[in-house]
Amino acid sequence: MEQSPSPKLQKVTPREYSQDEAARPSSQTARATLALREMLVQGLFRPGERIREVPLAAKLDVSRIPLHLALERLVHEGFLEMHPRRGFIVQHFSTVDIYDSIELRGMLEGAAARLGAERLRDAKDLAPMESTAADMLALVRKSKLSIDGFRRYIDLNAEFHAHLIALAHSRMLQRAIERACTLPFASPSAFLKRQTISPDLRELFLISADQHFQIIEAIAGREGMRAEIITREHARVARRNLEDALRSREVPSDIPGAKLIIA
Amino acid sequence: MEQSPSPKLQKVTPREYSQDEAARPSSQTARATLALREMLVQGLFRPGERIREVPLAAKLDVSRIPLHLALERLVHEGFLEMHPRRGFIVQHFSTVDIYDSIELRGMLEGAAARLGAERLRDAKDLAPMESTAADMLALVRKSKLSIDGFRRYIDLNAEFHAHLIALAHSRMLQRAIERACTLPFASPSAFLKRQTISPDLRELFLISADQHFQIIEAIAGREGMRAEIITREHARVARRNLEDALRSREVPSDIPGAKLIIA
DNA sequence: CGTTTGAGAAATGCATGCATTTTGGAGGAT
């Protein structure tokens, strides 16, 4: 049955997604959050722009309460800024901010790698990570990556990083890393969806895949410092990737959140 | 004028606070957030307990909307966990979690110190930090700290750390540090309010005050690595402080959020 | 011509009530 005050039917349109729990919007708030995040990444809001809730609620076809909840969540993700009685402002980012975000992620994941080496109990705990790394290397060694191959690469990459973080056995560090990766250009999967696959980019993929194995080897050998250093350097691949994209003046659609970047 | 649906008058009771913007609750949501955070730190909720919104809203004398907003904020601060259609659960923490939190803050503040050394433009930017450090040292060298002296020490300590973070000139790192310090036992001011001031504790205060000067000196000399290492070690003072408190089986009221600690 | 003021318009904060979902336990079956 429909809620009596609701004028519209079947607002929640369940879509077929892979397995992401958040991807299947079970509530108006989740729907609004997903839609808004996508709009922000796509650059449909100008940095510094004030968001008016009533028209936006009408546009997204949700009420103001779930919209407000979604906006607050996006504040915590770093997309927006909240001013107590003045509404929400779209954040802007500089290239330095992006570089710092990547460096920050490198630091945190590096710490996770070191902790992983220090706290490793059984060498067999590395098996799934090694399997993932092997799959990635095989994928990269193939001639040309198809669209599906690209998607699979991104999934495997996320999987590898999730394994790495889990090895640290630290809830607090895991939380910090998740928080640091909420912005689209800070995540390990950022700058991976570039369509222009230059030879340089292909080299970067190979280097990245090799680093995965070096990280595993260092953790297996309890070489905490080595694991940390390689992992930090591993994050730098994202930076080189971005620099390459900026140098070749790529279309902004290939750079996540490009429209939010100022100067 | 009062809102017509509201049955009670003058809900917002403005109190005299120092200067904290959030300390002067300008909205029901802010009021609820402050009250709930205090209740959580005081241990009025059991870890793992489910929070029912309706009775709690009645108890806090706010409506369910601002209460729900406050609960979501406390989720982001790390006090609570949200389950989509099942409400909020009070988080629990282990001593390892606390140690990891302190270590994490040390890492991030250490990075801020290194960046501060790398990005320092004018040596005069260190002047306010040096002044704060001098005030703290003078305070610690005095015979016995009064209650007001204690409060002042805590304020100065927060000031020093704020200066340090600002020197990094990194919005992203600043955000990460703020997020990492939201839990009461992770902040630089944690474990400072202990009433039992043992000789060991006094030594820790002196060591801490000295470290402040070493950090400043390292940044002034552009010794990024040294600044980072000392700052990491500086965070360890909080750990030693906590270990001392646990060893002497102090009353839980002196340990922030002690009631949320399990095992 | 730039600044201030004030009134109307619009936006946010939130109190309330209804629909849906979850929960907890009584009753029955195994």
Add this chain to the structure above:
DNA sequence: ATCCTCCAAAATGCATGCATTTCTCAAACG
């Protein structure tokens, strides 16, 4: 005694409407 079934009670999600605050801009003032 344990497990399943099902129903009532309670809890969450949110749509709506009102009060207060903020914003806008035009007219008056300096």
